[in-house]
Amino acid sequence: MAAGRIPGQRWYTPYLFVIPALVLFGVFFAWPAITAIQLSFLEYDVVSQPVFIGVENFTRIAGDGRFWTALLNSLLFLVGMFPLLVVVPLLLAVLVNQRLPGIRTFRMLYYLPVVTSMVAVGVAWEYVFHQQGVLNWILTGAGLLDQPIQYLLDPFWALPALVLVEGWKSMGFYMMIYLAGLQTIPTNLYEAAKVDGATAWHRLRHITVPLMVPYIAVAVTVEMLDAMQAFTSIYVMTRGGPQDATLTLGYYIWSAAFEHYEMGYASAMGLVLWVLMIAMAVLNYRLTRGRTVMP
Amino acid sequence: MSLPMRLRRAGMYVLLTAIALVFVGPFLILLSAGLKPAGQAVFSFPPDIVPRPPVLDWAVEAWTAIPFPTYLLNSVIYVGVTVPLYIVVSALCAYPLALMTFRGKNLIFFAILSTMFLPSEVMLIPRFLVVSELGMADTFAGVILPGVLSAFGIFLLRQTFAGVPREVVDAARTDGCHELRIFWHVMLPAARPTLAILGIFGFISVWNSFIWPLVVLKDSAKYPVALGIAYLAGITGTDVRSLAAGTIISIIPVVIVFMIMQRHVLEGMRGAVKG
Structure with missing residues (x-):
C-alpha cells in the first residue's frame, strides 16, 4: 500500500508519532550543533557576554603547541588501537566461531569488559599497572624488564598503557562485529579448501579475510571514531599527564571548556576534530568501497 | 574421537581459558584486593591473589x-x-x-x-x-x-x-x-x-x-x-x-x-x- 488512503488516518497522523523524536532532535542535536559553529567564532567564558572575535580561535589553534601535542597523541591512540581493535578481534572471532561445548561462555567472558564502565575498568587497570602489580611481576619475571615501571607516571609508557586499556575494554565489541560476519561465510568453502590441503593460515588469509572486508571496513570506521574520542580512561587514570603525554584532543577540549571555561576556543577545537573525523570516515569509505569481495 | 583430535580440543580449551583470564583477570585482581584483610598485602611479588580470609570490611x-x-x-x-x-x-x-x-x-x-x-x-x-x-x-x-x-x-x-x-x-x-x-x-x-x-x-x-x-x-x-x-x-x-x-x-x-x-x-x- 503506497500513499493510499488509510481508514481512520488523518494527514497529520504520522507527524504525531514522530513529534517527540523531532522535538528532542531539535533541542539536543540541531540547536547545539548550530551553537557549536557560532561559539567557535566567539570568546565566551559563561559569565560575561560573548564577544565576536572572527577566526581568532582558529589562528590560536594553529599556534597552540598543546593542541598539536593533543592531536599527535590522538593519532597515536588511533594507530595504537588499530591492531588491538581491528586485527586481534578478528582472530578472537575465528576462535570463538568454532563449534565447541561451552563456547558461548567464552564469548561472554571476552565481552565482559564491554559492559562494565570505563571508570571501573580504569580503576582495575591501575591495580594491574601498580609498581608491585601483576604486569610488572610478569615482565620482570620473564626477564623483559630489569626493574618495575610505574607505567602511568612514565612519560613514555603512559600513553601505550592507556591504549592497552581502551583496546582491552572494547575488543569484545569488535569481536562480535566480526563474529556476525563470520557466521555468514558458508562452511563448505572451508571444507573445500581443507580437501585441497590449505592450512589454517591459508584459509584465514585467502577465505576469511577477503570475505570479511566489509566488516573490517566497519571495524576500522568505528575504531577511528572511538580512538579520536578517548576521554574517560584519561580522566580516571592520568588526567592528561605526565607532562601532557596522554593529553588527547577529547581531553584537551573538555579541559579547555570545563576547567578553564574557554567555551569558544574549546568549540573551535571541537569543530576541527569533527572535520578530521568526517574526513577520515570518507577516506576509509573510499578505500574500502571498491574492493571486490570474492578473490 | 581420535586421540590427536582430543589433544587438539584440549589445547583449544587451554588457549580459550588463557584468553578469558586476560579479560577477566583485572576484575579478579580488583575483587581480591577488595576482600583482603588488613594484614595481607594488596601488592606483592609474586601476586598473592586469594584473600585469607575474605572480609567485607572494605565494602x-x-x-x-x-x-x-x-x-x-x-x-x-x-x-x-x-x-x-x-x-x-x-x-x-x-x-x-x-x-x-x-x-x-x-x-x-x-x-x-x-x-x-x-x-x-x-x-x-x-x-x-x-x-x-x-x-x-x-x-x-x-x-x-x-x-x-x-x-x-x-x-x-x-x-x-x-x-x-x-x-x-x-x-x-x-x-x-x-x-x-x-x-x-x-x-x-x-x-x-x-x-x-x-x-x-x-x-x-x-x-x-x-x-x-x-x-x-x-x-x-x-x-x-x-x-x-x-x-x-x-x-x-x-x-x-x-x-x-x-x-x-x-x-x-x-x-x-x-x-x-x-x-x-x-x-x-x-x-x-x-x-
Missing part, C-alpha cells in the same frame, strides 16, 4: 565513605526513566517511518541518522549551554533528556517494523483499527525481541554513562554510581582495598543483567551489524 567502608546507596539509587532512577522513554520515543518515531507514506519522511530519517556522526566531545559544550539555558543544568532532567533520542534505536525498530508482514497491518487497518491501536497491539508485541535488545543496551549505556553527567551535575548528591567511583578514587587517602571493593559493587548490577540477558546482547549485536 562497608566504601559504602559509607561516599553516599553509596544514594548513587546506586540515582543510577537506578537514570536507567529507570531514560530507558522506557527512549524505547517509547524510538518506537513511536520508527512506526510511521517504516509503515506510512508522508511528506518529509526521508528528511526526518536522515536528520535522525546524522546524529550518529556528531562526536560527543563536539556536542558536549553547546549541549551544556542549551541545557543551562533551559534551566536544566544540575538536574535529573538535564542528565536524562539529551540521552533519550537514539538513532540506533529508531534505526533498529524501523527495520523490525518493516519486517512485520504487510497483511497483518492491512488486515488490522481494514478492521478499522486506529493507528495507535495497531502500534500498541500489533507492532509492539511483534517487536518484542528488538525491544529487549534496546532495553539491555540502554541499561548498560546509561548505567555506565560518565562524561555527560560529569558535565551537567555540580551537586554530588545527584551523581550516578560511575561518577561516584571516580569521586571515591579522587579522594586522597582512600584505601586501595575500599576503592577496589566500591568499584566491584558498582559493576555488580550491570554484570548480573548482562549474564542473565547475554544471549540477547550477543544476538542483538549481530542483528545490529547486519541491519
Whole structure:
C-alpha cells in the first residue's frame, strides 16, 4: 500500500508519532550543533557576554603547541588501537566461531569488559599497572624488564598503557562485529579448501579475510571514531599527564571548556576534530568501497 | 574421537581459558584486593591473589565513605526513566517511518541518522549551554533528556517494523483499527525481541554513562554510581582495598543483567551489524 488512503488516518497522523523524536532532535542535536559553529567564532567564558572575535580561535589553534601535542597523541591512540581493535578481534572471532561445548561462555567472558564502565575498568587497570602489580611481576619475571615501571607516571609508557586499556575494554565489541560476519561465510568453502590441503593460515588469509572486508571496513570506521574520542580512561587514570603525554584532543577540549571555561576556543577545537573525523570516515569509505569481495 | 583430535580440543580449551583470564583477570585482581584483610598485602611479588580470609570490611567502608546507596539509587532512577522513554520515543518515531507514506519522511530519517556522526566531545559544550539555558543544568532532567533520542534505536525498530508482514497491518487497518491501536497491539508485541535488545543496551549505556553527567551535575548528591567511583578514587587517602571493593559493587548490577540477558546482547549485536 503506497500513499493510499488509510481508514481512520488523518494527514497529520504520522507527524504525531514522530513529534517527540523531532522535538528532542531539535533541542539536543540541531540547536547545539548550530551553537557549536557560532561559539567557535566567539570568546565566551559563561559569565560575561560573548564577544565576536572572527577566526581568532582558529589562528590560536594553529599556534597552540598543546593542541598539536593533543592531536599527535590522538593519532597515536588511533594507530595504537588499530591492531588491538581491528586485527586481534578478528582472530578472537575465528576462535570463538568454532563449534565447541561451552563456547558461548567464552564469548561472554571476552565481552565482559564491554559492559562494565570505563571508570571501573580504569580503576582495575591501575591495580594491574601498580609498581608491585601483576604486569610488572610478569615482565620482570620473564626477564623483559630489569626493574618495575610505574607505567602511568612514565612519560613514555603512559600513553601505550592507556591504549592497552581502551583496546582491552572494547575488543569484545569488535569481536562480535566480526563474529556476525563470520557466521555468514558458508562452511563448505572451508571444507573445500581443507580437501585441497590449505592450512589454517591459508584459509584465514585467502577465505576469511577477503570475505570479511566489509566488516573490517566497519571495524576500522568505528575504531577511528572511538580512538579520536578517548576521554574517560584519561580522566580516571592520568588526567592528561605526565607532562601532557596522554593529553588527547577529547581531553584537551573538555579541559579547555570545563576547567578553564574557554567555551569558544574549546568549540573551535571541537569543530576541527569533527572535520578530521568526517574526513577520515570518507577516506576509509573510499578505500574500502571498491574492493571486490570474492578473490 | 581420535586421540590427536582430543589433544587438539584440549589445547583449544587451554588457549580459550588463557584468553578469558586476560579479560577477566583485572576484575579478579580488583575483587581480591577488595576482600583482603588488613594484614595481607594488596601488592606483592609474586601476586598473592586469594584473600585469607575474605572480609567485607572494605565494602562497608566504601559504602559509607561516599553516599553509596544514594548513587546506586540515582543510577537506578537514570536507567529507570531514560530507558522506557527512549524505547517509547524510538518506537513511536520508527512506526510511521517504516509503515506510512508522508511528506518529509526521508528528511526526518536522515536528520535522525546524522546524529550518529556528531562526536560527543563536539556536542558536549553547546549541549551544556542549551541545557543551562533551559534551566536544566544540575538536574535529573538535564542528565536524562539529551540521552533519550537514539538513532540506533529508531534505526533498529524501523527495520523490525518493516519486517512485520504487510497483511497483518492491512488486515488490522481494514478492521478499522486506529493507528495507535495497531502500534500498541500489533507492532509492539511483534517487536518484542528488538525491544529487549534496546532495553539491555540502554541499561548498560546509561548505567555506565560518565562524561555527560560529569558535565551537567555540580551537586554530588545527584551523581550516578560511575561518577561516584571516580569521586571515591579522587579522594586522597582512600584505601586501595575500599576503592577496589566500591568499584566491584558498582559493576555488580550491570554484570548480573548482562549474564542473565547475554544471549540477547550477543544476538542483538549481530542483528545490529547486519541491519
